[in-house]
């Protein structure tokens with residue numbers, strides 16, 4: 076079970092060869108995926124040898140092997156965490172009943188929607204990031220980008236497998252749709268707005284991997300609780316890969332801030348123009364990118380009060396991350412205190428816990444985001460500067476949920492639309508900030524060398540030297 080079968084056309088640990096019609100259906104989808112990768116995946120570099128890891132088992136210990144691979148030859152496959160025979164439903168109205176091996180008829184369309192929405196984000200991010208190779212700050216970073224990209228491709232496979240295996244013809248059609256929508260496409264965009272935002276520069280990429288891949292972690296954790304066992308096991312294994320994406324985000328932001336602080340220390344000044352003229356990024360601009368990507372990622376959790384979320388919880392389709400840590404996994408007549416806006420003022424209001432599931436998960440996410448901020452603020456303090464980076468108020472710049480109709484500053488104070496418009500570029504990147512960031516985006520491909528705006532990594536991949544040629548560009 077643990078060892079993944081790489082002998083077959085589609086690597087898997089689900090005994091695909093026992094189900095010929097499913098195998099055929101997926102083999103029919105496979106060339107379409109390859110075409111999508113060729114046309115919408117990383118632009119260029121398809122002949123380059125990239126030092127990538129590939130899953131070899133679904134155990135948390137030693138699950139990956141490393142080696143140079145051309146990306147189109149990456150062995151994308153279908154890997155689910157191990158089955159446990161006695162598994163019981165952990166929450167909602169069916170708590171303690173055995174988990175489902177098949178999709179219950181009543182929940183078919185809502186489960187399909189959950190899987191399609193998750194699946195849509197995976198290729199979307201590859202599309203968003205497709206031009207970044209041309210401005211990589213180092214070969215090490217280039218390799219990390221491609222590692223994230225191939226794994227998002229595998230996450231697409233994971234969702235497509237579920238659609239094909241459990242949702243019949245509808246599922247097959249949805250699987251086609253996942254390759255037909257494209258990030259930012261005016262006629263046929265990706266489902267969620269964050270996945271239509273352009274990622275033209277590496278600062279956006281590293282913010283995306285810190286904030287948006289972390290949303291992915293929380294969504295996957297919620298789905299890993301699902302009563303539909305194949306979905307739960309799929310998401311459990313995806314989380315192992317997701318951890319690396321967030322690590323790319325956290326270490327890259329750390330390296331970017333480290334570079335900024337070196338310049339600030341040398342100059343004994345936090346002057347924006349001095350930092351910028353040394354080819355680094357001032358903390359105010361970094362704060363603006365944090366504000367943008369954090370607030371955009373918060374929208375991905377959905378409305379604060381949501382009957383859909385309540386239904387998904389009640390039916391055991393989507394739980395809270397780490398559901399077993401909650402004392403009450405049914406939450407039938409319980410309430411959650413939430414800030415709302417009524418009669419022109421903020422009021423604390425008791426909301427049914429089931430209706431508040433999106434907000435509960437969002438708050439857990441915010442706490443997780445804080446960890447990096449604390450670390451970066453410690454670095455700034457150690458460098459002798461009295462400056463703090465912080466997460467903006469969760470009400471700031473929201474497009475979904477109860478705050479989306481109003482305007483707030485980053486502290487969460489209500490302001491007029493006019494005031495918001497007049498001040499927004501002190502909170503989120505302006506065109507001139509973006510132009511400056513783009514001016515720093517130069518491709519560095521000499522092994523061991525790194526662009527001006529980010530420090531070199533402190534260590535290499537898989538114990539290799541940082542000077543190792545992680546990508547042989549061809």
Ligand SMILES: [Fe+2]
Pocket residue numbers: 197226227230291317
């Ligand atoms: Fe993913």
Ligand SMILES: [Fe+2]
Pocket residue numbers: 227288291317320
């Ligand atoms: Fe990811």
